[in-house]
Amino acid sequence: MSGTSLDGVDAAVVVTDGVDILGFAECEYRSYTPEDRTVLHRALGQWPNDPDVAEAKRVVMAAHQELLERFRDVEIVGFHGQTLAHDPRGRGTHQVGDGDILAADLGVPVVWDFRSADVDLGGEGAPLVPFFHHACARWIGAEAPLAFLNLGGVGNLTWVDPRIARPEAEGAVLAFDTGPANAPINDLMLDRRGLDYDEDGKLAMTGQVETGALELFLDDPYFSRIPPKSLDRNAFPEMMSLVRELADADAAATLTGMAAAAVLRGMEHCPVMPEQLLVTGGGRRNPVMMEMLSVALDCPVLPVEEVGLDGDMLEAQAFGYLAVRVARGMPTSCPSTTGVKMAVGGGQVSRP
Secondary structure, rough: OOOOOOOOEEEEEEEOOOOOEEEEEEEEEEOOOOEEEEEEHOOOOOOOOOOOOOHHHHOOOOOOOOHHOOOOOOOOOOOOOOEEEEEEEOOEEEEEEEEHHHHHHHHOEEEOOHHHHHHHHHOOOOOOHHHHHHHHHHHHOEEEEEEEEOOOEEEEEEEEEOOOOOOOOOOOEEEEEEEEEHHHHHHHHHHHHHHOOOHHHHHHHHOHHHHHHHHHHHHHHHHHHOOOOOOOOOOOHHHHHHHOOHHHHHHHHHHHHHHHHHHHHOOOOOOOOOEEEEEEOHHHHHHHHHHHHHOOOOOOOEEHHHHOOOOOHHHHHHHHHHHHHHOOOOOOHHHHHOOOOOOOOOOOEOOO
16 A cells, blocks of 8 residues: 555455455565655656656655565465545546566466446445445444544545444445545645654644634635545645645644644544544644544544554555455445445456
8 A cells, every 4th residue: 555645555364355454464664765756746646648647656666566575375466556636526537556477477477456446337436445444443443433533645434333242234334535634745845844744733733723724714615525535635725825834833733733723623524523533644644633633532542453453554455455355246435435326346357
């Protein structure tokens, strides 16, 4: 998995029959180099055959091939690719990468292009991890509704009722993107400080949230839209203009506050308040963001490590899990996760 934060590629082994999680095994990470990130940033928002896509594909394929060669004895690979553009109500969705090449190189089947089938049937094509979240809730033995919050480049929320056996069944899962999360903070840090991210929220911790900017941000009609709904990485370009005149620390604090406030607005859509909110993705390491959520919500806000899961590798594990579901003809999304017209199994399988 290579997400919208553009930090690098995660790979992880999950043992599964496509229904239950039977265990987790080794995991590895390969960071994108600064040169890689420059190439990928340049290609953001572009579609197949646009000028910078070929170079972005070269970067993505090289990183994945290098990383996946470290693994042995896997039976199937789920390859998400790198999202460059996501416009489900317009041109569709674009993840750069080629599963045929990976299958030939690795000698095992590769499942890829997970999102297109969902979009073709009227879905948002995102988020796709919710069915895995449902399996995780059952794996940890949850007996009441809970929610998973992924704070990556974009934030997404999955509300799960683990008492319902099949994730595609009515009432089992509700999922949607909450709003921008780490991506604008990372962009701010790179632009103003030459850093990849606000480590441990240290800069935001010294600043103040500009409430006027926050209120203008929350006026966006996206937050009142009924889910399912999804976002592109750069869906809120005005965020940077709202903090342009602020000092670095105040800008970081305000962008962090915006990410948290988007989650709080999203929680209003949950059928019932979850028993706990389990946070994954890089944002769980930002104590400022976690504190903002904890203070405002009436349920415990915990990193997923508290229940025995790996917040760095959860999305990579998810696409391994989804690969097995695709290979076995099971659905990977449904109306309550992406708004697709019916439960659908996305992805194409390339065989060596």
